[in-house]
Amino acid sequence: MTFAEKLAWDDTVLPFQLDKSDIRGRVARLDGVLEGILRQHDYPPQVEALVAEMALLTALIGQAIDLRWKLQLQVQSNGPVRMITTDYYGPTAEGESARIRAYASYDAERLTDGAPFDQVGEGYFAIMLDQGKGTEPYKGITPLAGGSLRACAEAYFAQSEQLPTRFSLSFGRSTEVGGAEHWRAGGVMLQHMPPASPFATDGGSGEGGLLDASDILNNDEGENWNRANILLDTVEELELIGPSVPPTDLLVRLFHEEGPRVFDAQPVRFGCTCSEDRVRQSLSIYSASDIEKMTTDEGRVTADCQFCGAHYDLDPTTLGFEAQSGTGDGK
Structure with a gap:
């Protein structure tokens, strides 16, 4: 893979479909996006990892939605990491990049040496969708469960949307030959198309009674879903984050028997x-x-x-509903 090819796939989300399995998916590679998000803050390593995972989930989910304005993912907890918020703004015109921004709020004195998700206590994982003027924002929540933000997102889609969803993610600091250490992330999202079986109404078989894919899909759908997940289980971390394996090659390696079909990649960038x-x-x-x-x-x-x-530094006489005319010097 050439350097130019590597750059072509960095900070993109590639949509695909497995025609033989009625499953759609996304492959994401984030590089400059994460650098843009994380260099704004001096987060401890555990918090950095949570923000990186949340940003990767946001890129994958945001591209899968017919979005006219903004998607927001949010974690609220009573743990050392109190909140993580990510925003995904869809492109405003064909060929433009989507934009992602993120930040976390945490109590530094309460952080432990445990795994990143250990810093998250009881609380909820939320997805909020705002399609702009003239629409009513939508918000769906699910309890924090499953040992990772990835698992929380999977539980959200099973519980709130009744769509079996699977994420395989890899993220961390990377050092390439001749380059400085920087953050990279990559992942695959699988999502079964809306199932033919009726919506599940009883309690699920997942943690805390949450719905699982097996509670939603019928036998044939379940067989296809399980087969695709078994294939995804063979993916290696370096295949996910790249940069040596293009996403198209990865899909052929994983799912060649499922008839993968790719669509136009969506560029993403850090943007506020x-x-x-x-x-x-x-x-x-x-x-x-x-x-x-x-x-x-x-x-x-x-x-x-x-x-x-x-940083914004403003003249107070130009602010509020009793402001004097003009905007002052706006230092």
Whole structure:
């Protein structure tokens, strides 16, 4: 695989379908996206790993949705890592990149030496879909379970959407010959097309009574699903993250008997939607006295974006619904 070919597959999500199994999927490779997300923060290693896993899940899930605006994945817990939030913004025009941003909130003093998911306590995994103006946002949640964020996402799709879903993920720091250490991630998502069998209504066989694929699929569907999962189990971590194995070669290696068919790859990049105008809009509901309480000793109102680290330094007299005309010096 040439260097140019490697770059062509970095930060992309490749959709595919297994025609013989009625299963669709995605292959994602993230490189610069993760660097863009993680270099904004000085996260401890356990938190970095959780954010990387969440970003990879977001890329795979976001590309699988007919998205007009924003998909958000969120973890809320009572553990040392209190919250992880990722946003996926679909491309606004054909050929444009989708954008991903992410951040985590955590108590550094409560972090342990355990595995990344050990830093997440009881709580929930949520997927929120906002298709923009004129639509009602959708939110679905499932309990944190299964020992990984990947397992939480699988449980969400089984429970909330009744769609058998499987993720195989690999992520971590990588050093290539002649290059600096940096984050890379790769993964495969499998999802059975909407099953022909009726929706399951009773408790499931998964952890805590959650639904599992076996509770949703009929015999023939279940056989196809199990066969595809057995094939995916043979994947190696280096095949997932690359860069030496193109996603197309990986699909042929794994699923050549299932008739894999690929579609156009979707580029993704790190991108934040914050701006001075958005900060001003968020403060427009406050009175002059409220704005005064937010003003620093230096006579400024400041705001920092948790996603990208952008710093906004504003004249308080130009903020709120009692603002003077103009935008001040906007340092």
